[in-house]
Amino acid sequence: SAAVVAHILGAESMSVWKDVDGVLNADPKIFPDAVKIDSLNYLDTIELAYSGAQVIHPKTIRPLENKKIPLYVKPFGNPSAAGSIICENAQPVTVPVYIWRENQILITMRAKDFAFVLEESLSHIFEIIHRHHLTVSLVQSSAVTISVCVDNNRFVERAINELQDAYLVTWNDNLRLLTIRGTTPEILKKEQENRTILLSQTTRRTARLVITHEQR
Numbered sequence: 522s523a524a525v526v527a528h529i530l531g532a533e534s535m536s537v538w539k540d541v542d543g544v545l546n547a548d549p550k551i552f553p554d555a556v557k558i559d560s561l562n563y564l565d566t567i568e569l570a571y572s573g574a575q576v577i578h579p580k581t582i583r584p585l586e587n588k589k590i591p592l593y594v595k596p597f598g599n600p601s602a603a604g605s606i607i608c609e610n611a612q613p614v615t616v617p618v619y620i621w622r623e624n625q626i627l628i629t630m631r632a633k634d635f636a637f638v639l640e641e642s643l644s645h646i647f648e649i650i651h652r653h654h655l656t657v658s659l660v661q662s663s664a665v666t667i668s669v670c671v672d673n674n675r676f677v678e679r680a681i682n683e684l685q686d687a688y689l690v691t692w693n694d695n696l697r698l699l700t701i702r703g704t705t706p707e708i709l710k711k712e713q714e715n716r717t718i719l720l721s722q723t724t725r726r727t728a729r730l731v732i733t734h735e736q737r
Contacts, residue, residue, distance in 0.1 A: 524592075528584035535590055537577070538597035543605030544569075544576050547619040558618075559603070560611035565702075566592075572700040573622035573658070582607070617703040622658055625696040626677055627719055627731050629668040630688040643667065645687070653680035658698055659729055661722055668720060670698055670731055693719060695734045704728040 527535040544566075547555040561569075563586040570579040576594060585592055586609070595604035632642055646667060650657060655677065659670035671677065673694060684690050696719065701708060709728050713721075720731040 524581045524584045527590050528588055531588060532590055534593060535585060536593040536595055538595055538600075539576060540597065541576070542596050542599075542602060543594045544574075544607070546614075546616045548575070548621065551621060552619055556616060558605055558614055558616065560605065561607045561614055562611040563607065563609060565611075565614050566607045568702065569618060569620065572620045572702070573698070574618075574620050577607070614703065617701055617705070617708055620700040620702075622672075622698040622700070624673045625658065625670050625698050625731065626673050626692055626694045627668060627670050627696055628681065628684070628690065628692045629666055630684055630690050631666045633687075633689055635665055642688070646684070649680055649683050653677070653683070655680055659720070659722060659731065661720060670696070670720070693733075697732045697734055699730045699732060701728045701730075702726060 523535060523537070526532075541549065543557045543559070544561060545555040545557055546552075549555040563582050566577055567579060567582050570577045570582070577592075581592070585607075589609050591606055591608040593604055593606055596602055630642075630646060646669075650669065650671070653676040654674065655669075656672040656674075657669050658672065659668075661668045681690060681692060699712060701712065703726060704723070709723070712728075712730065716730075717733040718730050719733065722729045
């Protein structure tokens with residue numbers, strides 16, 4: 522709501538106050554060596570927020586980006602601290618960013634007649650997912666299967682029951698999704714050690730691991 526008001530008024534800037542020093546590259550409760558990111562551009566911020574970072578809500582950025590309004594994230598315990606700034610011209614984040622998303626369910630669907638899922642069933646699957654208000658955090662497909670990682674909510678059971686009418690469905694619950702932006706082979710190897718990985722996905726900059734909820 523503050524971002525919408527800032528957009529309507531054409532504000533020079535907007536500030537949010539948190540119990541941390543600014544935008545950190547990881548949750549300090551999980552990663553004690555987390556560091557502050559001094560500046561981020563709008564694109565990086567949206568990506569981090571959508572992946573599950575708790576500092577900024579994903580819908581906060583769009584009204585600010587439309588009018589190029591900078592957003593300051595500052596600690597309420599130290600109002601004079603610089604905090605972090607989110608703005609148009611900030612350089613891409615250079616430190617690796619770790620984001621945990623808890624309480625995930627991995628659902629895998631396969632057509633009963635070995636049809637190609639992407640060609641014939643994709644729109645139907647996502648229509649069911651949308652209708653049952655499931656938030657998709659990851660998608661991965663093969664020729665005959667499609668897997669989605671979704672937030673667990675009270676509609677999941679109904680969605681799975683409907684999907685089972687048309688597809689062969691398997692699922693695992695009580696999972697965690699780890700997103701690493703700015704990953705390296707060394708970081709990925711370290712985070713995979715002594716963990717049960719049900720699904721992994723790696724692109725040029727980002728690794729995503731669906732992990733069983735167990736301690737290392």
